[in-house]
Amino acid sequence: MHEAEEARQLVASLCAYLEDLQETGIDGLAYAEPAPVTGTVRLNGSDTSPTASVQAAPVEQENLDQVRLDLGECARCSLSGTRTNLVFGIGNPAARLVFVGEAPGRDEDLQGEPFVGEAGQLLTKIISAMQFRRSDVYICNILKCRPPGNRNPQPEEIEQCQPFLLRQLGAVNPEAIVCLGTFAAQTLLQTKEPISKLRGRFHDYHGIPLMPTFHPAFLLRNPAMKREVWEDMQKVMRLLNIELKK
Numbered sequence: 001m002h003e004a005e006e007a008r009q010l011v012a013s014l015c016a017y018l019e020d021l022q023e024t025g026i027d028g029l030a031y032a033e034p035a036p037v038t039g040t041v042r043l044n045g046s047d048t049s050p051t052a053s054v055q056a057a058p059v060e061q062e063n064l065d066q067v068r069l070d071l072g073e074c075a076r077c078s079l080s081g082t083r084t085n086l087v088f089g090i091g092n093p094a095a096r097l098v099f100v101g102e103a104p105g106r107d108e109d110l111q112g113e114p115f116v117g118e119a120g121q122l123l124t125k126i127i128s129a130m131q132f133r134r135s136d137v138y139i140c141n142i143l144k145c146r147p148p149g150n151r152n153p154q155p156e157e158i159e160q161c162q163p164f165l166l167r168q169l170g171a172v173n174p175e176a177i178v179c180l181g182t183f184a185a186q187t188l189l190q191t192k193e194p195i196s197k198l199r200g201r202f203h204d205y206h207g208i209p210l211m212p213t214f215h216p217a218f219l220l221r222n223p224a225m226k227r228e229v230w231e232d233m234q235k236v237m238r239l240l241n242i243e244l245k246k
């Protein structure tokens with residue numbers, strides 16, 4: 001890619017990320033001085049002496065507890081009126097890999113934990129096949145509350161919930177993200193492309209490789225598609241340098 005185009009894309013992606021943060025109420029970020037430059041640098045063709053060494057201020061990274069605290073007993077959309085439990089997310093707060101699903105179903109709503117029903121059991125098998133324990137990864141959803149009757153998430157619900165998901169992803173800062181199904185992939189990638197077109201290759205999510213794949217609930221109805229999902233997960237394993245057990 002041309003350097004100017006790369007820079008343009010980087011700036012656009014940074015602006016989108018900052019706007020997302022702003023929506024969640026974050027109106028400033030800690031500033032850290034760039035690492036000191038040592039040796040002689042050339043500025044506009046003239047030599048300058050080595051720059052003074054500046055102590056870099058540590059940038060404080062938000063953690064999941066802070067995000068959970070800000071979310072509170074959320075009533076930002078109407079789903080708060082029908083939920084039993086808010087389902088925030090579960091797993092390793094410093095996970096290398098994050099799975100993002102659509103929304104809690106009945107079992108998740110009752111237990112307050114994502115992916116604990118039938119689709120969740122299949123996800124746990126996929127995670128084990130990737131040689132992780134469930135507790136090694138982080139699992140969350142686009143929506144934190146169950147849509148009544150498991151209907152599709154509505155745009156205004158996604159809009160209210162998304163800033164908190166973005167903060168969760170920022171706090172965990174994984175090496176890779178797997179989006180399970182259409183809603184997760186379309187929401188994080190801001191596209192209308194169908195999952196069948198998106199899956200199977202990495203996309204960029206604020207610098208984090210993101211692999212869309214089919215939702216485990218879809219696999220329960222279409223077991224023949226497990227092969228595609230396994231191909232996608234093997235790509236993720238290769239990215240994370242995890243060897244396949246023979």
Ligand code: URA
Nearest residue numbers: 101102103104114115
């Ligand atoms: N389906 C999802 O997308 N998420 C869950 O947590 C459970 C089922």
